[in-house]
Amino acid sequence: MTVTRLWVHPRGNRKELKDLTTLPDGSDLLHLFHGFAADVSPDKLLKATTESFANVHAVSPKGRTITMAVDVGRYGETGAITNVHTMVESGRFSKDDATSVVTHGVFLLPSPGTSALLFTERSANQSGVLRILELFAAKFKTAYPDLILETESLVESEAWLKYAKLVRVSAYTHRRSKDLSDRSDVTLQTQPLGELAHTLLPPRGAKSLPRWVYDQLVNGDLHAGQLLQFSHDEEPDETEVTLEGNNQRKTFVLGREKRPSISYPLSDHGEDVWTDHRIRTFALEQAEDLFDRLGIDWSPADAIGTWTQAQLDTRLVNASGQQT
Template identity: 40%
Template structure:
């Protein structure tokens, strides 16, 4: 199993061409509800709606499960466009082949949580080895939203932790890259190497974090990053990426661009069994309780309980627009 992470997108809307306050997501301009509008839209999409030919990305919604003020979305994202072979990793033998129109997909989950009243909804997106299944869906929904409510702007924003979280976070890993590195050790037995040289520093075995002194000096730009990461000939890396964590949350960013980093919650490591749909929902609801609190939105767990009617479940985009 690939490493699984979770990102969070805040969904909100406001009056177009103004800096007015965010509006209630449970009460859209025509008294519809973002929760039911989103469900009806996703429920109406054709099987090929999420395929991006220009980027050779495949995706399909496998299942939508509404319950209470939530929707669980099971997707199958993947890549296509190349011919190749599927090999047995233990023997190296070819098990099968695939063509340019075949996509290698993985099952991922997403959870939309919309409060009964508030200025923000949250979309949690599970990613497997960095691949998730909601970016195209959100783009299409934004287009539909603004076509229906043309005097308003729908705004999805990746959730970013505040300065206080960053201040309290601890350093998990440092990775630096030197682009277009050329080796001076070239001879007839060691050909000249030109490529990207990457060095990483991780905690020693048994430790979860690197020393706080390293993190503090990196933030203050008081460390020679080339020497710290062991680059040859006093070379300085072109880019330094740090991964920091606090309270079960980890995120990575280019050093010096901390405030633009999106949150990435770690779900499972490589080789660990992926979480079930029920476990994903439970996890998202626990995180939503904390996130909504920081956003000033009233939310409690009981809002996630409640069975939808047959009419609500069967609704599709366009039925009532």
């Protein structure tokens, strides 16, 4: 599960954060997002470029929260459905059939609040909830042309980074067939051949690498090529580090982001998937701390309460007053 922050500012003024619960027309972003998620059809969620499919199963509002269950999967291939215990084929699927699972999302917005949080469950790196967010952002732009809806992944706190242990460093360089041009049996080409990877792991019996290795890599005092003994004329294309702390392991590429994105492991191979209730409860357990980092108050009272019919009926409308 990852966490996305949403906030709104006037066009041309990124520093002025708007209260999401009272937009210029008086609308509440929480109610607008609920209406959009409740109405969006599977054909809108279909994405041909990635051959991905999504379909909303349930949208459940409660208090200042919305819990969503969204079917997500891939299509575009043909094949057989086989029972792995009997090895008997039980059916076939075509390019128009999608193999899918249900993933969840939890949208939280306290009142007042200049930021909302969207907790997103992924399966095999797929999430139908993020597709809903992508389409909602496009519709928001039409409904509020003078405002910009921003989204970004929340990253781990400085405290987590400070105390996390370094457990792996890997560096990669892309190899091409011309690198082997000194061999008489290799045709001179420039097509990608593969990646050369050098990895540093803790010594036998140790659980982590020295912390100074990570600190110096980040500060630029130590180069991955030097650390991992690449040849003098070869510099790694990217360096990847793995940190571990509080029963969580994060892997990220140095230079792409200062801190790794927050990600919570939920279920592993062979374990039961989480229910809607368990997903929502978990998101609420993290909410107060995450909102506090953003300078926003979240209380247990925000998680309770029944919506009015008017709130349930709220929808995005464009500049002409038509529902988008």
